Amino acid sequence: MYENVQELLRFIGQPWPWYVGGGMIAVVLFILLFLGKEFGISANFRTMCAANGAGDMASFFKFDYQSQAWNLMVALGAVFGGYFAAQALHPEMLSNISPETVETLNSLGLEYEYGKVPLVLKEAYSWEGFFTLRGAIMVLLSGFLVGFGARYAGGCTSGHAISGISNLQWPSLLAVVGFFTGGLIMINFIFPYILKL
Amino acid sequence: MFNTFKYILVGFIFGITMYQSEAVSWFRIFEMFHFQSFHMYGIIGTAVVLGIIIVQGFKRGVLKDFHHHDVTFQDKNKSIPRYLIGGIIFGLGWALGGACPGPMFVLIGAGYPVFILFLFAAMAGTFAYGMIRSKLPH
Numbered sequence: 513m514y515e516n517v518q519e520l521l522r523f524i525g526q527p528w529p530w531y532v533g534g535g536m537i538a539v540v541l542f543i544l545l546f547l548g549k550e551f552g553i554s555a556n557f558r559t560m561c562a563a564n565g566a567g568d569m570a571s572f573f574k575f576d577y578q579s580q581a582w583n584l585m586v587a588l589g590a591v592f593g594g595y596f597a598a599q600a601l602h603p604e605m606l607s608n609i610s611p612e613t614v615e616t617l618n619s620l621g622l623e624y625e626y627g628k629v630p631l632v633l634k635e636a637y638s639w640e641g642f643f644t645l646r647g648a649i650m651v652l653l654s655g656f657l658v659g660f661g662a663r664y665a666g667g668c669t670s671g672h673a674i675s676g677i678s679n680l681q682w683p684s685l686l687a688v689v690g691f692f693t694g695g696l697i698m699i700n701f702i703f704p705y706i707l708k709l
Numbered sequence: 710m711f712n713t714f715k716y717i718l719v720g721f722i723f724g725i726t727m728y729q730s731e732a733v734s735w736f737r738i739f740e741m742f743h744f745q746s747f748h749m750y751g752i753i754g755t756a757v758v759l760g761i762i763i764v765q766g767f768k769r770g771v772l773k774d775f776h777h778h779d780v781t782f783q784d785k786n787k788s789i790p791r792y793l794i795g796g797i798i799f800g801l802g803w804a805l806g807g808a809c810p811g812p813m814f815v816l817i818g819a820g821y822p823v824f825i826l827f828l829f830a831a832m833a834g835t836f837a838y839g840m841i842r843s844k845l846p847h
Contacts, residue, residue: 538763557832570839572842594817647760651806656830665795694799694804
């Protein structure tokens with residue numbers, strides 16, 4: 513029995529190919545629709561603001577946020593899922609990115625070696641990295657833009673790119689065009705300068 | 710109790726999925742925006758193709774919710790500025806931070822506590838939007 517569990521954990525713990533990852537996201541979308549809910553993670557930021565009393569300061573945060581408790585539970589579950597995967601499934605998960613991407617990183621002065629790239633950029637997402645100007649900008653400015661932009665656009669990757677496009681909503685397609693426009697501007701024209709700070 | 714638990718379970722599956730498929734990786738997002746791999750496009754594309762089939766199944770009544778009721782979908786409001794401008798702002802942050810809202814929760818659990826600050830910054834961004842919302846084109 514114990515060996516079977518070990519075997520199963522080892523099997524699930526392999527890095528998943530894209531079609532398994534995408535398929536499982538569709539499973540999540542299906543379960544939420546089956547439960548009568550729409551998949552959209554960034555709505556939680558609004559709920560958290562409202563739960564902290566932001567309703568007194570802007571009408572945008574005056575809504576029945578307790579009706580959104582289910583979505584906070586999804587976010588909490590995602591924290592647990594991350595913990596479980598990192599502890600029990602694959603502690604040393606790597607980013608199996610292409611050799612070209614590693615070359616691009618090296619050309620920007622980010623020293624990473626092909627086949628040994630971790631999950632997050634240590635220059636920003638470690639405490640040493642965060643307490644540098646560029647690290648702090650990468651964490652705080654990007655978080656701010658993600659939170660601001662997601663609500664302005666009415667959704668993020670899950671709400672627009674997955675839920676919205678699955679429902680053939682052209683506003684969601686437009687939002688995704690925006691996501692990629694912003695992303696390409698950042699990665700090509702702004703990010704190289706932030707790295708030099 | 711069970712009601713709470715089932716949503717935590719959905720999030721748990723989502724979290725494992727994002728981690729195991731490397732969708733939480735800063736480098737995978739960097740690679741995606743450089744068009745140097747199919748991986749992220751494959752993940753999103755597979756989810757969308759299956760998602761279209763699932764949503765159509767619900768809309769045509771082939772699939773029902775757990776009460777055996779029809780699932781209704783709200784159409785997004787039709788406008789251009791909010792999706793385009795908001796989308797661009799989101800994209801700037803997504804590419805810089807390498808994480809969208811889902812992965813930031815997963816990474817907090819996976820042992821990268823700096824993402825708690827990322828989460829606070831995202832809440833601050835949403836709060837700022839709520840404060841100036843009436844002055845923005847939608």
